Amino acid sequence: MPTFDLQLDILIIGAGPAGASLAAFLGQNGLKGLGIAKDRATAYTPRAHGFNSFAFVTAECLRDIGLEDEGLRLAIRGSPYLSMRYARSLIGEEYGRVRAWGESTNTTATLKEITPCEYVDLTQRHVEPLLIRYASHHNFDVRFSTELVGVERVEPSDSDGSVFICTIHDGILNQNFRIRTRYLFGADGGRSHVARTLGFKFNTTSGGPKACNVLLRADIAHLLPPERHAGLHWVVKPDRSLFPGVVGHLRMVRPYNEWVMVAFGAGGSNPFEGFTTESPELVACVRDFIGDDSIDVEILSIDPWAVRESVAETFSDPGANVFILGDAAHRHPPTYGLGSNTCIQDAYNLAWKVAYVEKGLAGKSLLESYNAERQPVGATLVRESNLQLRRNSELWEALGMAAPSPEEGKKQIDELSATSAAGVARRAKLHEALEGKRQESESLGVAYNQWYTSDAVYLDDEGGPRPVLQGDPIVEVQVSTYPGSRLPHVWLDISTRGRSISTHDLAGKGAFTLFVGVGGDPWRTAAKNIKNATAIPINVYGIGFGLNYIDPFRDWRKKRGVDEDGCVLVRPDRFVAWRSLKQSANCEEKLLYILNKVLSRDEL
Template structure:
């Protein structure tokens, strides 16, 4: 949801939704013997639990959708080209030279021709994945925990639409404890890519299997195992591609060079399995956080310390992501144990698996263990808190000085539950708004963003003072500051009174929102001189210091 909000802000939401699998097709995650065979259990996922749906609806105007990188990347590449960017594929990074105030010179090589050449730029962004050369050359310190082995991806074209009506979901664990298996293919997750004819079979080998030592499967061996996981030999299937990846638990201690000329994003600085669906989503939010800061700095509207805030704000998020994603995988161990997967022999696995059906105390205990294990995966499939509870503490890009109380504690389970707050450094709360004569509703998220600062004020005479303050401060600093009033007889009507419940300021107070829709500052009531106060806060958030900068960037 949070990543889709970023795409919504830059006008790409509709195009993404047109390519994505809709939320209603992601209703369940299942555990089964095969796609066509027996089902052991299922769990509501991604906000579809009737007991949790409201938590998701309160958190965001966007719904969960499934948009694989293979479909998302062309959308973003096309947008970049439309904005004048040149995209060069089949080009390898060789090295770079950080030249301080002069920028960065990067040497690259055309893979097809072998031609090498240099590119000079003001900044270099290392978005080069889990084997990031940029991170290596910068020698960014990495926090590492032991990995959890290797996984194999097999992209398969097979039409399973006739099976899905009664098995609706985008993730299906295929586990066969009562059957022999090759060491490279103990079990798999069948992940929908394109409904319902393209699937990724994410194959988990037996612990200890190593492709550097053990023979990798051929396509014929892959297909034989995949047919067992499909469970119906009459269904045509074709392998489109294979790959392998390491199940890592790695995060960089910092994301940027000391010069702030080089910034790393995405898998380059946080490497983890895809559990909780946090990978590309976090990468998009890294980019969204950094983009406006680079733009303001390049236009002379912000000081260099604002660039430092990128790593300060996003590194703790990345640490949380890799921790949660790896714990999500570990949470499944209890399911495997209850099903008999972890037994040392096929005979023992089969006996444990069959015990699930037994009308005995042992059977009852195993069934309860499996039920509890499935419930224990909720932090993967209902983790609205993990998605939305980012809090930017200790950042120069946030103004905390007017807060008289510490930040409220997160919910008892911050993975499962989202804390809605306007405390500086929190996400702007979502609330539906409309006009006095109702039209199409919009979110508070929609009145902010768009590359500018936004002041959200309330009803009454105060909103006129806030509008004047926004205009005055914006003119002085050369930045766009939009002021929008929300409430009775305001620019936007608070139709459900949700904003009033969530804003945590008085009618004559206001909330200042950064271009990335995080709260920069709030005034719980009208200050004595709102124009001067808004300018003071903006100077601080933009790291301009006392003298500030002229619009042209000269000091």
């Protein structure tokens, strides 16, 4: 056996959204471990922004570990910041606007129906410290300037699975040390050392366009009346003499003096290749985007990146206790705003399963459900986000950005105000292109409709397959308690106190939740007996007249999918594990059978 300096049960490589949230959720479930990151600190550049409430990650998962209020305090809130606008510059002529997410009249009501949270703009810079602080307060140490430089998988005789000897470089002391760990989690981004070293295979489409993020300070509050507030200010100027062909947007990081300019170059190039924060041309480009040459601009950082279209064929090797998550497993453009949200969902799905196995509450096969459930989600997001990005070409063509020269681009965009047949055609083309963007801006379904099928979901009691979703699955949502679905959000009143609480607030927190109705006492007794006998945490809540909670708007009655004497069993990650339409002849025997199946307890 190789020598080592430190022995752990859990080692997480990476402390970005995926790694930090995994440490937090494992800590929530009572496990201990170490997270390392080669960076000196948490992210400073904004990177991910929109933590969509309909993505059910940052908002709802922070809510589950008691951090939602602090996240909201740090976030930019309000519907004016949710739209996408297209203009000649920040203050120039506007060509169109698309109401997005919480501002769209088509999604506002649906958002209120499916989540207790709100859409917010919360940058990666602000969410990472929250997660790391929580993790460090819950048994997880996090070390920065600490890099994984080697991994050796070994099969010791005294273990029932693989262990890993990891060579770690301490960037402060400039020396290496070795860690022996039973679990290894690769949350180390798109160039994952874990994924590359341990042979994870990827389905990849190469040749994506390049782009560049420019973080900057510019006080432009006086240029932004409420009518110009938006989440993304896309700047369209086909006759631009400086950086011709460049298209991009300005997004506010902090009101109203810190911004990020995201730019794509002509032909898929990085428009700022070779530039530094001191390059006067870069300042000139920012001023051109703003539309005011007198603005003082300070460039803080330049962060080039490339559009990726890659997803791992498998996210885990549970027999070896190695897992990849976040960008280490799926790489895609920021379309739909679900990048960090999906990273955190991976962690939320995985953490409780590892905890249950480690506590002896579940068999090791439960860990196989992580890949079965999350790999299809990652693959779908990679595919759909790249498809949506490519659809932008229709918009750029309508606005003259695809013209072969600045002169031709000016001619095309001037057609928008022409009375000619060409003007009619140009306006119609722009209208269709902007209407097409509504799929992205109203994309509740791509996040909500993440239905799980695995051995951690019990389907044998269902009378048939999941009902077919009507409409566009990217836009429309299917609210259901069909096993594998998200727990429906419903506002309930506490019958003895008269205040509202969401079904989501009753579920989660590392425990199973059983919802019952009038006549559900046998299920309640069954859950209590099973909890006492097995130590599986199960919380039981009655919804109905005379029970724990009342259903004043009758929403739970409409969504529960079972009779009053039936039940709905929800996993710790707030996904439905199983439901019973009616009361069973032997509720305890039935519920124990389901839990044994879902948790692979036959292996214990």
